Amino acid sequence: MRLEGKVCVITGAGSGMGRVAAQQFAAEGAKVVVAEYDQAAAEETVGLVTEAGGEASSVLVDVSMEGDCRRMVDHAVQTYGRIDVLYNNAGIMPAADHSVVDTDVATWDQVMAVNLRGVFLGCKYAIPQMAEQGTGSIINISSFVALLGCSVPQDAYTASKGAVLSLTRSLAVQFAPQGVRANAICPGPIETPLLMDWLVKDEEAKRIRLARNPTGRFGKPEEVVSLAIYLASDESRWTNGAALVVDGGISINYF
Template sequence: MGRLDGKVALITGAGGGMGRVAVEMFAAEGAKVAAMDVLGCEEVVEAAQAAGGEATSLVADVTDPAAVDAAVAATVEAFGRLDVLYNNAGVSLPDDDGVTTTPDATWETTMAVNVTGMWHCCRAGVPAMLEGGGGSIINVASFVAHLGAATPQLAYTTSKGAVLAMTREMAVIHARDGIRVNALCPGPVLTPLLAKYMADEEKRQRRLVHIPMGRFGTAAEMVQGALFLASDESSFMTGQSLLIDGGITAAYTTPEGPPHAAVPPVDDPIPATE
């Protein structure tokens, strides 16, 4: 029996990175998955189906409210309901920098996707969940919503702080409607979103030194947290920020010595160099 048997999940940003992993893992745990991305995600859906899962691909830009409404309607039409909304879509642009150097266009695009786009998805998804008797909304924030860094990405960090505030407010509003709303806050993961900050070994080590566990996380480790939030295992949890960060937000200084040689608990299909 899968942890998500009988549930219907809509996953945004499903075409790559953690979204791709989420589609495969959610489907493997028994969910019927609507995989949504701005360019669609047929290849991801085919992989999930080949593994015995049930999934469909949707094309929608989270910044387009009409497209988001249509995607939620298509999910309900295909699978009959909506139980899980996994708001994974997000951007981190290469010229996102400090307070005096981040371009206006970068700030505006980051907010449009990471904050307003997430709101569009929630606005469309909540009525479908209410009709079905409840559900779980998972908003992807980041560990940077909890701390600052001198390797600045001001627009991204600000947007993820906004995600936490939106999550808390929505959780309280809908606490008695059967809808739980939580934020997933991944630590550094070597997905394509982070890879651009690891162009050379010096940049890589500058970040790695702050992680007590001594390594970057894997996408599959983050999605395991989303699985917990999507499942009934987290039935008394709402308005929370689930940090999966290797201890980075708990650290003042980090341990000396090499990282523990333990293999991560789940295989990760995203190459570290992607």
């Protein structure tokens, strides 16, 4: 198994890619901490993992809250003795996030608080523990939108994901000497509630995304999680500071 015995904290593991990651990491031998602010969803994920014979526990966390992120890391260390992987996956994409000219400040701040401050806070508390161990892998979920302009804008979301990429590079340089790696994944449009709930309200946005993708389809959560397993495992021990794109080719399609 590729993640045998590794303690992996996955934020936002109550849905979408985070839930699939919890299931697949556990199937690879990881002890998974499901860090989620939707308690019922978190418990459902833990149930799915344990029913399949895996090991998982949940901790109720709003990643935008400092005390919650400290508790999340404490939970991992107290329950399993260490933290090998922090998978910063939790993110939001509210419908009210549009162009800068018509996005309200509260929406902007909410997106930044979850998508960017959440990554900062998880790292703030997990990295010292990883450095003390002399090993650790940070996996930050950015997005293909961090690499491109888009005529159907979500400017707060895009800016937050761009900042996650920059932060990942800074972490990768600072903490590699202490054995802590940091990498980012930039998924293309993936079939999860986050995207599908949004596209239901915007047929044009859906049509554009499908038309632009050379594969002609949306990605599936497991097609991103397979890369995350690599980054969580020792197979990626010399992969550091990378921004890895998994998007079916949408970001390299000129026409």
